[in-house]
Amino acid sequence: MSFEAFFLPADSAPGGQRFCLFHPPRHGAARGAIVYVHPFAEEMNKSRRMAALQSRALAEAGYAVLQIDLLGCGDSSGDFGDATWQAWVDDAVHACRWLQTRTSAPLWLWGLRAGCLVAADAARHLNEPSQLLLWQPATSGKLVLQQFLRLKVAADMLAGQAKGAIQALHAELAAGQAIEVAGYTISAELASGLERATLHPCDRVRRVEWIELSTRADAELLPASASAVGQWQTAGSTVTSQVVGGTSFWQTSEIEEAPALLAATMAALEEAVSA
Numbered sequence: 001m002s003f004e005a006f007f008l009p010a011d012s013a014p015g016g017q018r019f020c021l022f023h024p025p026r027h028g029a030a031r032g033a034i035v036y037v038h039p040f041a042e043e044m045n046k047s048r049r050m051a052a053l054q055s056r057a058l059a060e061a062g063y064a065v066l067q068i069d070l071l072g073c074g075d076s077s078g079d080f081g082d083a084t085w086q087a088w089v090d091d092a093v094h095a096c097r098w099l100q101t102r103t104s105a106p107l108w109l110w111g112l113r114a115g116c117l118v119a120a121d122a123a124r125h126l127n128e129p130s131q132l133l134l135w136q137p138a139t140s141g142k143l144v145l146q147q148f149l150r151l152k153v154a155a156d157m158l159a160g161q162a163k164g165a166i167q168a169l170h171a172e173l174a175a176g177q178a179i180e181v182a183g184y185t186i187s188a189e190l191a192s193g194l195e196r197a198t199l200h201p202c203d204r205v206r207r208v209e210w211i212e213l214s215t216r217a218d219a220e221l222l223p224a225s226a227s228a229v230g231q232w233q234t235a236g237s238t239v240t241s242q243v244v245g246g247t248s249f250w251q252t253s254e255i256e257e258a259p260a261l262l263a264a265t266m267a268a269l270e271e272a273v274s275a
Helices: 042-060 085-102 114-125 141-158 165-174 188-196 223-234 259-274
Strands: 004-009 017-023 033-037 064-068 107-112 130-135 179-181 184-186 205-214 238-245
Touching: 004 085, 017 042, 017 085, 033 042, 033 085, 033 114, 042 064, 042 107, 042 259, 064 085, 085 107, 085 114, 085 188, 107 114, 114 130, 114 141, 130 259, 141 165, 141 179, 141 188, 165 179, 165 188, 205 223, 205 259, 223 238, 238 259
Parallel strands: 033 064, 033 107, 107 130, 130 205, 205 238
Antiparallel strands: 004 017, 017 064, 179 184
16 A cells, blocks of 8 residues: 655744655545544554554545644654644644645545544634544543543552642643653643633534444443534534444554444445535
8 A cells, every 4th residue: 555654844833844644545536635633642652553544445445645643743843742732733734735735625634532622623724614534532622631630640549649639730730830641741731722622613614424432232422422413513514423333442552453433434434425
């Protein structure tokens, strides 16, 4: 499978380069232009295989796909501690602009977990309509941050130092100080932006494909997800939602695959393109 690995010069502060993988459509003109926005911190590494498998399948089906490592992530410039929420949104927008120089096909932003929040924020900054492909979307950045801070609390519990840990971390961030959690340095700017991020509707988004995973055969959308889907539909976006079988590969100890998610994604896009 052919792809192009390259460094994309950033067009906003703090500059540097962003590592990208471009998967061109295998045959003919692109049916869609898709920018992948990875999840937060270690979830990015756990998800690399699934992102690669889906990107290759999409390219084989005729889509142009661009994967980008955001500022301070993966092989891109900077350290994780350099990242801010706005810089990540700017990176996603820049990736869309680059991909649009390669094809005029309809634009999709594809996010996983907290990457869905970045993708939706980027869609608000685009001048043209776009569509969203959301894998297990986080509907609240505040909840993402809270769950991440609990990793620090868990480590402190093992050391007998958990009392008041969450409050202390929030106090440090509020004072403009960076904190270290599970090997990742989180700047106050990134934490603040993440905490404010929500998956609220955007009038520039025409269609949303919302896919969640569960190991339960009778699973339904999470309550927060069902509420968010209703808000997007009320705002005028066409939203298709579903739950498919599979493990939470972004947080498993070993690298896992979710074949049903790959198949559901292809089917959802096929339906969207033909609609």
